Amino acid sequence: MPGHGLVQRPDSTTRIVDTADLVAELLAQEGYEHAHLVGVSLGALVAQDIAARISASVSSLTVVGGYPIFGTSAAIQRAQGVALLQLIPLILFSMPRFRGVVARQATYQPHARALFLRSAQGFTRRSFRSLAGNDALIRPLFQPSSVPLQIVIGEHEHRLLRPVAESWHQREPGSVLAVIPNAGHCANMDNPSVFNERLLSFLQRHSSAARPAARGEVASAEAR
Numbered sequence: 244m245p246g247h248g249l250v251q252r253p254d255s256t257t258r259i260v261d262t263a264d265l266v267a268e269l270l271a272q273e274g275y276e277h278a279h280l281v282g283v284s285l286g287a288l289v290a291q292d293i294a295a296r297i298s299a300s301v302s303s304l305t306v307v308g309g310y311p312i313f314g315t316s317a318a319i320q321r322a323q324g325v326a327l328l329q330l331i332p333l334i335l336f337s338m339p340r341f342r343g344v345v346a347r348q349a350t351y352q353p354h355a356r357a358l359f360l361r362s363a364q365g366f367t368r369r370s371f372r373s374l375a376g377n378d379a380l381i382r383p384l385f386q387p388s389s390v391p392l393q394i395v396i397g398e399h400e401h402r403l404l405r406p407v408a409e410s411w412h413q414r415e416p417g418s419v420l421a422v423i424p425n426a427g428h429c430a431n432m433d434n435p436s437v438f439n440e441r442l443l444s445f446l447q448r449h450s451s452a453a454r455p456a457a458r459g460e461v462a463s464a465e466a467r
Contacts, residue, residue: 244289245373260376262289263296270300279446283307283429284349288380294390303391303449305442308349308400308428310407311414314385322403338368351399351427358432385414392418393445397426397433404428419445 245257245265257265270278279302282290287309294304295312310319333341346359392415396408412420421441426433 244286255373258373258376259285259289260292260379263293266293267297267300270297276300277302279303279305279449281305281307281442282309283431284309288312288377291388292380294388295386298389301390303393303446304388305393305395305445307395307431307438308397308404309394310404311385311411312380313382315381316407319403319407320381334368334371342366348401349428350433351397352425352433355427355429355432359429388415388418391445391449393421393442394418395421395423395430395438395441397428397430398422398424399427400430401428421445 244262245255245259266278270276277300280290280294282288282305284307287306290304290306291309291312294301310316330341330344333344342360342363346356346363350356350359394408394412394415396405400408408420412418423430423434423437423441426438431438
């Protein structure tokens with residue numbers, strides 16, 4: 244995603260809210276007609292935005308550790324605001340400590356925490372510029388998914404997010420809810436073997452056999 248990892252450029256004005264347009268352009272350039280989207284945490288919100296904007300090009304949507312961008316609960320928004328305020332001192336004075344706190348919140352297993360910390364080294368203060376305008380991802384009214392939806396949460400997900408995921412699943416009759424054991428917010432990192440099994444099973448049920456493409460289908464990279 245913009246602002247993350249090796250895609251950062253000091254002179255770039257690209258923001259996360261621009262991702263849908265970037266993905267649509269990438270699919271067109273590479274000759275793909277359809278894609279499976281997988282998004283983790285913030286990437287789960289972005290993946291929903293992409294699916295809403297270019298649904299005709301999306302074969303399926305898997306969200307991990309996310310919540311619906313349509314009709315987001317006030318409790319989740321308040322909790323996010325409080326969490327950000329608590330992190331501001333670390334952002335200002337110690338990015339290593341900031342990354343450490345986020346890693347502990349995002350993962351449950353020690354090996355996943357270490358991996359998260361390594362991958363987060365590319366996230367700097369400059370990265371926050373790409374987050375500007377993220378409020379535009381959130382829509383006030385609930386809208387059912389127009390593509391096959393799988394909602395993935397870890398067994399040890401944040402106490403607010405798990406009931407939100409369960410409620411979301413109930414509001415989406417055709418959706419799949421997968422609870423990953425021995426996992427937290429980033430369930431794909433905590434328990435990759437079970438996560439991959441659930442993901443591949445879901446993708447196979449919504450493969451290109453149902454929606455033929457010129458060059459098959461591509462699964463998007465996870466956005467954490």
